[in-house]
Amino acid sequence: MGQVDRGTRAQRPVVAVVGGGIAGLAAAWELVTGPGPTPTVHVIEAGNQVGGKLRSTEFAGRTVDLAADAFLARRPEATQLSEELGLTPRLIPVGATGATVWSRGKLRSMPQGLNLGIPTRWLPLARSGILSASGSLRAGLDLLLPHANQSTQVDDRAVGQIVRRRLGDQVAERLADPLIGGIHAGGVDHLSAAATFPLLVTADRQRGSLMRRLGRPPTPAQQLASPPPSAPPSPLFWSLEGGTAALAEELATALVERGVHIHTGVAVESISRQGGDQERWVLALSGHLHVADVRTLPDGGSALPVDGAVLAVPGRQASGLLGPHSMRASGLLGSLDYASVTVLTLAFPAEAIRSNLTGTGFLVPRTSEILGHRALITGCTYLSRKWPHLARPGDELIRLSVGRYGDTRPDGMSDDELVAAATAELASVLSVTSQPTESRVTRWHSAFPQYPVGHLTRVAQIHESISSLPGLAVAGAAYHGVGIPACIGSGRAAAHDVRRTMAATSSP
Numbered sequence: 001m002g003q004v005d006r007g008t009r010a011q012r013p014v015v016a017v018v019g020g021g022i023a024g025l026a027a028a029w030e031l032v033t034g035p036g037p038t039p040t041v042h043v044i045e046a047g048n049q050v051g052g053k054l055r056s057t058e059f060a061g062r063t064v065d066l067a068a069d070a071f072l073a074r075r076p077e078a079t080q081l082s083e084e085l086g087l088t089p090r091l092i093p094v095g096a097t098g099a100t101v102w103s104r105g106k107l108r109s110m111p112q113g114l115n116l117g118i119p120t121r122w123l124p125l126a127r128s129g130i131l132s133a134s135g136s137l138r139a140g141l142d143l144l145l146p147h148a149n150q151s152t153q154v155d156d157r158a159v160g161q162i163v164r165r166r167l168g169d170q171v172a173e174r175l176a177d178p179l180i181g182g183i184h185a186g187g188v189d190h191l192s193a194a195a196t197f198p199l200l201v202t203a204d205r206q207r208g209s210l211m212r213r214l215g216r217p218p219t220p221a222q223q224l225a226s227p228p229p230s231a232p233p234s235p236l237f238w239s240l241e242g243g244t245a246a247l248a249e250e251l252a253t254a255l256v257e258r259g260v261h262i263h264t265g266v267a268v269e270s271i272s273r274q275g276g277d278q279e280r281w282v283l284a285l286s287g288h289l290h291v292a293d294v295r296t297l298p299d300g301g302s303a304l305p306v307d308g309a310v311l312a313v314p315g316r317q318a319s320g321l322l323g324p325h326s327m328r329a330s331g332l333l334g335s336l337d338y339a340s341v342t343v344l345t346l347a348f349p350a351e352a353i354r355s356n357l358t359g360t361g362f363l364v365p366r367t368s369e370i371l372g373h374r375a376l377i378t379g380c381t382y383l384s385r386k387w388p389h390l391a392r393p394g395d396e397l398i399r400l401s402v403g404r405y406g407d408t409r410p411d412g413m414s415d416d417e418l419v420a421a422a423t424a425e426l427a428s429v430l431s432v433t434s435q436p437t438e439s440r441v442t443r444w445h446s447a448f449p450q451y452p453v454g455h456l457t458r459v460a461q462i463h464e465s466i467s468s469l470p471g472l473a474v475a476g477a478a479y480h481g482v483g484i485p486a487c488i489g490s491g492r493a494a495a496h497d498v499r500r501t502m503a504a505t506s507s508p
C-alpha cells in the first residue's frame with residue numbers, strides 16, 4: 001500500500017466506524033450529534049445490511065426479530081436513544097408476565113422474589129417445586145447458618161462458585177444458570193460475577209444471608225434514582241413497533257439524514273499507520289468505496305485514510321485488526337471465548353398446542369433431560385403472547401433457542417434435523433400435536449462473548465493498551481455487557497474517546 005496523499009486531506013476530520021451493529025451505529029450517532037466539531041463519518045459493515053444481531057424478517061406474514069427481541073428498560077441507554085430518534089411513541093412493552101422453567105419433569109413458574117435468577121425469599125422458592133425437598137432445605141441453610149463478613153475476598157469469582165456455596169447446586173443449576181448464564185448463552189461456573197452480576201459479589205462479601213442481602217429494598221441513593229411512586233410503572237423490557245431490529249434501521253436512516261456514509265458489503269481487512277509526521281490510520285478494505293480520498297489497490301480493494309476509527313466488531317475481529325499496533329490488546333481480545341446459538345422461529349396451528357401457554361415462555365436448565373436425553377432446547381418464547389401485536393387468530397408463533405457454551409451439538413446437525421429434534425422436545429413439553437406450518441432456522445455463530453472470571457481486569461487492560469493509539473477506540477458486546485443498552489453505551493463512549501484523543505494529537 002502506498003503513502004497517504006496529504007494533499008487530499010479534508011478540513012473536517014474523517015472517522016471510520018468499523019462494524020454496523022448497534023454499537024457501531026451508536027458510535028456514529030454520537031460522533032455526529034455529540035459536542036464539538038462534527039467529523040465526516042463512514043460506517044463500514046462487512047455484511048449486506050447494518051444492525052448486526054438486530055435483525056428481523058417477514059415470517060408468517062409478520063415482522064419477527066431473529067435475534068435480540070427486547071431491551072432492558074431499567075438501563076437508560078436504549079430508551080434514551082429511542083427518545084433522541086423520536087421513537088418513544090413506538091415503544092412496546094412485553095404483553096405477558098412471568099416465565100416458567102422446565103424442572104423435575106414439568107414446567108414450573110419461577111418463584112416470586114428472584115433477583116436476576118437468585119432467590120431472595122425461601123418460601124416461594126420451596127413452593128415452586130423447582131428444587132427437590134433436599135435442594136430446598138439446602139437453599140434454606142443460607143438463612144440459618146452464620147456467614148462471616150468476607151470483605152477480604154478476591155474481587156471476582158464465578159457466579160456458580162458463589163451460588164453453589166451459598167445456596168446449593170440446585171439453585172445454581174436450575175435458576176442461576178438458565179437466567180444469568182442464559183443472557184450470555186454461557187454457564188455460571190465460568191461467568192465472572194463481577195462482570196455479570198456485581199451486586200452478587202457485594203452481597204457475598206457481607207455478613208448473614210445472601211438471599212436477604214439480595215432482597216433488601218433499594219438504598220436511599222438507589223431510591224432517588226428511581227421514578228417517584230406516582231409515575232406509571234415502567235415495564236421491564238421494551239421492543240418497538242416493527243420489531244427491536246427497527247431500532248437499528250431507524251438509527252441508520254437518521255445517520256444517513258445527518259450525512260453519515262454507510263457502506264455495506266465491505267470488510268475492513270487491516271489497519272495501518274501511515275503518513276510521516278502527520279500520521280493517519282489507513283483502512284485496507286475488501287471492496288471499493290465511492291467516496292473522495294479512497295485509493296484503489298491492485299487486488300481490487302481500496303484504502304481509506306482516516307483520522308480516527310471506532311472498532312465496533314466482535315473480539316476476534318478486533319484482535320486481528322489491532323495485532324500490528326498492540327500485541328497486548330490483540331492477545332487479550334483473541335483469547336475471548338464465544339458461544340454459538342441457533343434460533344428456530346416456528347408457526348403452529350393454535351389448536352395443535354394442548355398446554356396452556358402461561359407467561360412469556362420457558363427456560364431449560366443445562367442439566368435437564370427431555371425425551372430421555374440431555375435437552376437440546378435451551379429456551380422457548382411464546383412470541384405471539386410476549387408480543388401481542390404478533391398474535392393472529394388461528395396460529396401461535398414460537399421461538400426456540402438451541403446451543404450454548406459447552407453444547408455444540410447443533411453445529412453438527414442440518415437445519416431439518418434441528419427443527420425435527422427441537423420440535424420433538426417442544427411437543428413433549430407443551431403437548432404439541434402437529435408439525436410447524438412454517439419454520440426458519442437462524443444460526444448465530446460465535447455470537448455471545450463469554451466473560452470469564454477476571455473479565456473486567458482484562459477489559460481495563462485492553463482499554464489501557466489502546467489509549468496509546470491516537471484516535472482509535474473499541475466498542476461492542478465484548479467489553480461491558482452484551483445487552484443492547486450496554487452496547488449502545490459502549491459505542492457512544494468509544495466515540496467520545498476517539499474525539500478526545502484526535503483532539504489531543506491535532507492540538508499544537
Ligand SMILES: Cc1cc2nc3c(=O)[nH]c(=O)nc-3n(C[C@H](O)[C@H](O)[C@H](O)COP(=O)(O)OP(=O)(O)OC[C@H]3O[C@@H](n4cnc5c(N)ncnc54)[C@H](O)[C@@H]3O)c2cc1C
Pocket residue numbers: 018019020021022023024044045046047050051052053054066067068069070071072266267268269312313314317341343444447448475476477478481482483484485487
Ligand atoms: C440470538 C440472540 C438473541 C439476543 N437477544 C437479546 C435481547 O433480547 N436483548 C438484548 O439486549 N440483547 C440480546 N442479544 C445480544 C445483543 O443483540 C448483542 O450483544 C448486540 O446486538 C451486539 O452488538 P454489537 O454491535 O456489539 O455487535 P454485532 O451486532 O455483532 O455487530 C458487529 C458488526 O461488525 C461487522 N463486522 C465484523 N467484522 C468486520 C470487519 N472486519 N469489517 C467490517 N464489519 C465487520 C459484523 O458483520 C457485524 O454486523 C441477543 C443476541 C443473540 C445472538
